[in-house]
Amino acid sequence: MDQIKIRGGQPLNGQIEIGGAKNAALPLMAACLLSEKPVTLSNVPHLADITTMANLLVHLGVDLELLGRSGGGVHAGRTLKLDGSKVSDTVAPYDIVRRMRASVIVLGPLLARFGHARVSLPGGCAIGTRPIDLHLMAMEALGADITLEEGYIETVAKKGLRGAEIHFPQVSVGATENALLAATLAEGTSVLHNAAREPEISDLAVLLRRMGAKITGEGTEIITVEGVTSLQPTDHSVLADRIEAGTYAVAAAMTGGNIELIGARADTMQRTLDVLRACGVTIEKTTQGIRAIAGRDRLRPQDITTAPYPGFATDMQAQLMALLVLADGTSHVTETIFENRFMHVPELTRMGAHIRVDGHTATIEGVKKLAGAEVMATDLRASVSLVLAALAAEGETTINRVYHIDRGYEFVESKLASCGADIQRIRKE
Numbered sequence: 119m120d121q122i123k124i125r126g127g128q129p130l131n132g133q134i135e136i137g138g139a140k141n142a143a144l145p146l147m148a149a150c151l152l153s154e155k156p157v158t159l160s161n162v163p164h165l166a167d168i169t170t171m172a173n174l175l176v177h178l179g180v181d182l183e184l185l186g187r188s189g190g191g192v193h194a195g196r197t198l199k200l201d202g203s204k205v206s207d208t209v210a211p212y213d214i215v216r217r218m219r220a221s222v223i224v225l226g227p228l229l230a231r232f233g234h235a236r237v238s239l240p241g242g243c244a245i246g247t248r249p250i251d252l253h254l255m256a257m258e259a260l261g262a263d264i265t266l267e268e269g270y271i272e273t274v275a276k277k278g279l280r281g282a283e284i285h286f287p288q289v290s291v292g293a294t295e296n297a298l299l300a301a302t303l304a305e306g307t308s309v310l311h312n313a314a315r316e317p318e319i320s321d322l323a324v325l326l327r328r329m330g331a332k333i334t335g336e337g338t339e340i341i342t343v344e345g346v347t348s349l350q351p352t353d354h355s356v357l358a359d360r361i362e363a364g365t366y367a368v369a370a371a372m373t374g375g376n377i378e379l380i381g382a383r384a385d386t387m388q389r390t391l392d393v394l395r396a397c398g399v400t401i402e403k404t405t406q407g408i409r410a411i412a413g414r415d416r417l418r419p420q421d422i423t424t425a426p427y428p429g430f431a432t433d434m435q436a437q438l439m440a441l442l443v444l445a446d447g448t449s450h451v452t453e454t455i456f457e458n459r460f461m462h463v464p465e466l467t468r469m470g471a472h473i474r475v476d477g478h479t480a481t482i483e484g485v486k487k488l489a490g491a492e493v494m495a496t497d498l499r500a501s502v503s504l505v506l507a508a509l510a511a512e513g514e515t516t517i518n519r520v521y522h523i524d525r526g527y528e529f530v531e532s533k534l535a536s537c538g539a540d541i542q543r544i545r546k547e
């Protein structure tokens with residue numbers, strides 16, 4: 119398995135092109151299953167999770183064509199043409215779904231178009247139990263019969279789906295997306311209450327509307343969908359990745375650097391930018407994106423609590439913790455979305471961090487410096503927090519099991535190296 123070696127201590131200066139958001143691209147790709155007409159997506163990031171979704175769609179019968187690349191520099195967003203006209207299979211097999219939990223997003227569109235979907239129970243990130251009951255509740259409300267057998271969810275709607283009032287007891291990004299996709303082809307009107315408000319949901323609603331769906335209210339807690347019977351071909355460019363942008367802003371802040379995040383959208387990452395400013399980082403909007411400039415003094419400690427959007431993103435929690443490890447004082451980080459999302463803590467501790475975890479809250483006593491060590495990547499965001507810590511640490515850090523990083527960060531070494539990082543991937547069989 120590949121390793122990443124980083125010799126820390128260089129201030130990172132320069133520009134990084136931000137890719138399309140993985141979490142937007144995955145449901146956007148799944149939307150092609152709704153229609154016989156092609157969906158062309160540009161700015162698709164180059165990531166392992168995108169390949170997994172592409173494999174799943176091809177398995178189902180989608181004709182997938184790589185039309186080329188856009189963007190210059192290191193980031194080269196791909197353009198994918200996804201033609202769902204010949205989809206015949208409605209079974210998402212264990213072998214593919216176990217690689218990525220988000221594969222469950224094919225459930226809604228398959229069920230809506232074909233009246234049947236059989237999806238393996240997912241695997242994916244090892245961050246807590248991550249059930250899919252809310253996805254199933256939404257499908258049931260839309261009229262599906264659901265059974266669980268041999269590790270598969272069997273969903274049937276013989277007469278098609280019917281519009282419904284769906285009340286989510288808890289905010290779920292994936293379940294909201296699945297419901298939105300399914301309701302697009304359901305007969306009548308659906309209202310999603312307590313819907314997730316993430317920018318990736320809005321991006322999906324924009325694509326679906328371009329395909330001919332009738333959706334209003336995305337970005338709020340109530341989304342209304344009037345079902346339609348047919349859809350049209352469309353093009354769409356994937357939203358910029360707010361988590362990737364936030365991660366590189368932290369890299370600038372932790373190394374005393376100055377990085378312009380090309381294509382980053384400040385309007386989708388306000389809370390992260392507010393926290394960085396409170397830490398003493400200067401954040402400027404530029405004509406091309408956002409610039410993050412480290413302050414001269416030590417970073418200021420913060421208390422943060424993760425929450426659904428527009429709250430502080432759980433996907434930025436590990437990176438912010440890596441930053442707060444170097445702050446001048448005591449910080450608290452409370453994780454409310456996922457259990458088990460402090461797996462970076464023991465690894466950061468190996469690098470000299472002082473962190474105590476009590477239930478869902480981590481107390482961080484800031485230290486003046488970190489030291490390189492051999493550490494292990496565990497999940498996607500935990501892994502990148504180790505990259506950040508390593509960039510700021512004295513000496514060399516070796517990060518093992520970096521395949522987690524490749525699931526969500528495209529060209530991570532080249533992007534960081536272009537800003538002066540001493541970073542190298544050691545390829546291993």
Ligand code: UD1
Pocket residue numbers: 140141142144220247248249250251252253254288289290291292293314432433455456457
């Ligand atoms: C998405 C993102 C992930 C991010 C998360 C929260 C994608 C591909 N992934 O994941 O990066 O960290 O949103 O912002 O977009 N839950 C249930 N039952 C369900 C579904 C969820 O109890 O059926 C719980 C989860 O265990 C979790 C919470 O709801 O505690 C939120 O999860 P959810 O918003 O669904 O996250 P994902 O869509 O899986």
